[in-house]
Amino acid sequence: MQEVVLTPKEQPSYGLIAECISCDVFAGKSIEEIEALPVYYGNKQGKLGDFFDVSGEVASSAEEMRIVIAGDVTKTRWIGREMSAGEIVVKGSAEMYVGAWMRGGRIVVEGDVGAFSGMLMRGGELRVEGNAGDYLGCSYRGEWRGMSGGTIIVEGNAGMEVGQNLNGGRIFVKGSVESFAGVRMKKGLLVVGSATDRVGAQMTGGTIVVLGSILRLLPSFDFAGEVENPEIDGESFEGVFKKYTGDHAERNAKGVLYVRKE
């Protein structure tokens, strides 16, 4: 595997749109060509090389490619947009839309990510070692067909509306999540450490597992018995879980919610 290192130079104080940071885009280009890739900030257009020192070796195909961002890029957005293969490692935190529309490959962020990360993912893996913002693994504004494949793993906490409109794939948040986790979910698996209120609101399919406590359960969920060490979608969970179905405020709702019994 060949590695390209992007070392952050002085960063803008507002969002840097850098959808070009993707193995698919870099593959087969020279270092000079990569430096010249367009980025946008405010109403201006610049070059990737204006904000990053680019070094290393470029592979001829995305599969053979690793991009390392050597430091915090807390203003950089759209890292790994539509990526289909290869690996991106961010040795720090990134801003919004990390791994949006991703189809394959792997992105590892050692710090935090901003809102809308993993938006509309179709495949691949997004691993966040810190916390994630709101709308992790969500759909685009107005879109009713959400993330449909791939895996998101967050070691820390996540914000509101995790897995909104989820339509396939898996999301694991080891810490806690805020309101509306799995809202309007239709398919797939969402596992969270602990949750607050309105979990699974308007869900019609798929499974949500809460490994710890839940602040409030929606009244439109039906209790469906207790399960010991359940195996769900090929994942096994230890302990006794209360099983609920819902959200029965919707027609023909077939969602399942497991909450660990205290």
Added chain:
Amino acid sequence: MKLILKNGFVYDPLNGINGEKMDICIEDGKIVEDVKDAKVIDCSGKVVMPGGVEIHSHIAGGKVNVGRLMRPEDHIKNVMPKTRLTRAVNGYSTPSTFLTGYLYAKLGYTTAFTAAMPPLMARHTHEELHDIPMLDKGALTLMGNNWFVMRYLKRGDVELAAAFVAWLLKAAKGYAIKVVNPGGGEAWGWGRDVRSLDDPVPHFDITPREIISGLAKVNEMLSLPHSIHLHANNLGRVGNYVTTLETMEVPNGTKPARERQVVQLTHAQFHSYGGDSWRTFASEAESIAKAVNNNENVIIDIGQVVFGDTTTMTADGPMEYYLSSLTGLKWANKNIELETSPGVTPFVYSKRSPVSAVQWAVGLELALHIKDPFKVLLTTDHPNGAPFFKYPTIIAWLMSARYREETMKEVHGAAQKNTTLATIDREYDFYEIAVITRAGQAKSLGLAEKGHLGVGADADVAVYDLNPEEVDPSRDYKLIEEKFARTSYTIKGGEIVVKDGEIVKVVDGRTLYIDAKVDEGLERELMRDIDYYFKRFYSVNLANYPVQEVYLTNPTPVQIDASNVR
């Protein structure tokens, strides 16, 4: 600008020119006999047609904007930055105003009529039309559920109805009478719909049949350039072809005042369904086509479906509600007081769906079963069947039986089983394509200076990089699709606006509207009545209702003397 388009294969159906090698001369925005010291454009090996004319497309107005507002996920699919000439634009099935103009120009279209303008939203509609460059424009004006129209027609006062229509077209700066689900929009105000031609409209006690025949009569009394433009009742319902067949007979007693049809049945694809449930949903396109072939008063436009994601929007509120309850997708409703009630909901035409597959086939069946191409105009009812920039794909389907066969293999078997499409081997030629995309439209709309390349016509021309002597559309359908999507040249009002599929000049078109004069005494009587009703029912003042010319780009009134209406 002086131009000579040299040596192209010219297709100009209104002048009977079928692929002859000719030169077209242009001076001062008009086609002329001869021109000196002109710039010469070599069109040898290329198809030359009049600029395309769009007769029915939802490009501006209240519900178009509601569609834009409720579909941010549609914008993100197509985002284009500003260039030296063009603005930053976005949108797929609900393109922004500027993008609408650019896209039409690239297809070789130079004129477009927005399909449904509620008079109360006329100011907004014209503000949007103002921002659509590259095209001459006009607006079909909604009247089929208008309180004044229904009152006057019910009491049999056709003259007063005619005076009102004349006043309304001038006030709203509209071009033609549009009728959408006659009576159904008003009934929707009471949570109901009308399901047959003889269902009475609540509180008005008038029937859809009376509204259609009344407005057809009014249209001919005023001798308007276009016929009535009718979106029949029961759009999209299973088995609705019965209503459609009956509707065609309604204005049969009315004689056209000009050389054209008496009624244009719009987006006929959505009105040609058989079966008695969604399970038995089937095509009745053949019956509809037969009726159109035998009825000299009726023409249709197709309203073709192309597979993919789109936004449906009509002034037919109850129908949009019904559709959204089938799909479970988001829905918006608008109430335009005293006038109409539009709705908007997204829709996905899926190749795997038996219903979508049949709908796709029905549109093509209509185009292929109807013998006279002047009776079947190409539309997608943009964006209801598909966005208008899918026209090249439809043209390729019509020109190639093989392409239809290929597509048939990819879609649900219902298209094969429940329609006659697979049995048709007719293929359109370039001449017929020129009819269904420009000449037929211009004739239907009564636009004497458009849709043809005779001396005196507007210098609106499209040049496509296709050599009819070398290309076999039946086999090279992909080439047809590609070349009809990007003109070599689009010429608008004598200026080159598109070259090799790229915008090279941005121009403002004209806005056409009807300025019809009826008898002064009749008009005074009308104004007394309107004044009273405005005070009682409208939330706007009568004085603030008419749209001033300043809202229009290059306002172009079409003067009509109807002073014999008294």
